[in-house]
Amino acid sequence: xxxxxxxxxxxxxxxxxxxxxxxxxxxxxxxxxxxxxxxxxxxxxxxxxxxxxxxxxxxxxxxxxxxxxxxxxxxxxxxxxxxxxxxxxxxxxxxxxxxxxxxxxxxxxxxxxxxxxxxxxxxxxxxxxxxxxxxxxxxxxxxxxxxxxxxxxxxxxxxxxxxxxxxxxxxxxxxxxxxxxxxxxxxxxxxxxxx
Numbered sequence: 337x338x339x340x341x342x343x344x345x346x347x348x349x350x351x352x353x354x355x356x357x358x359x360x361x362x363x364x365x366x367x368x369x370x371x372x373x374x375x376x377x378x379x380x381x382x383x384x385x386x387x388x389x390x391x392x393x394x395x396x397x398x399x400x401x402x403x404x405x406x407x408x409x410x411x412x413x414x415x416x417x418x419x420x421x422x423x424x425x426x427x428x429x430x431x432x433x434x435x436x437x438x439x440x441x442x443x444x445x446x447x448x449x450x451x452x453x454x455x456x457x458x459x460x461x462x463x464x465x466x467x468x469x470x471x472x473x474x475x476x477x478x479x480x481x482x483x484x485x486x487x488x489x490x491x492x493x494x495x496x497x498x499x500x501x502x503x504x505x506x507x508x509x510x511x512x513x514x515x516x517x518x519x520x521x522x523x524x525x526x527x528x529x530x531x
Contacts, residue, residue: 364523371486376478376497380420383498388469389414389423391440392476392484393430393456405503406477411436413500414475415443422498423473425449429456429465460522463487463495470494477502479515483522490526 377383391414394407417423426449428436433452441447456462463484466472474484474497481497488495 364519369482371489372478372482372497375485375495376481376499378478378499380416380422380498383417383420383422383473384496385422385424386471386473386496387424388472389417389426389498390453390462390466390472390474391426391428391436392459392462392474392480393428393433393436394476396435396439406500407436409477409500409503410475411439411443413498414440415445417473417475417498418445418449425451427451427453429453429462431457459484459518460487460525463493464491466493466495467491472496473498476500483515483519487522487526490529 391410394410395404396407398404414423414426418426426440426445428440428450429452430436431454433454433456437450437452440450453462453465455465459480463474464487466488471494474481474488474495476484476497476499478497478499479502481499485495485497487493
């Protein structure tokens, strides 16, 4: 028991710090999520029509080389919105947008309705580039759309979002952890930006 008494204060400090950081993270997550309230849709029939849809990028394949479910679910969602008449044209935004464009064309969207934004290596660049574009629909999974809509609000982009179907929590756990870091980075960047 003597070892516990000696380590009690450092353990208490560690526990208090962990709880504080968790609380801050939860508060920031709620703050970012509030940007999506009333601006995020999951049913093409309920989604307002917009002249431009922006499919936000994701790697086509996982690190292990298998198909990335996030990517393919975004492709399906974009095609469903286009077929429902909810998008006039589509911009694919990624650092390597050509495969995204090719997959949307193969899925039935006419080639003249799909443009590329090769400057979209990061979501913040994709959203900032939409300033002045008019009304847009962002297409990604809900957790990503929350962050994208927060940025759109910051950059005064008239945006709504369509939530592509999500993957299971087990499959997407690393993506969810990465998203927490991405949100913190985004908040820091926006706080330091001149816009």
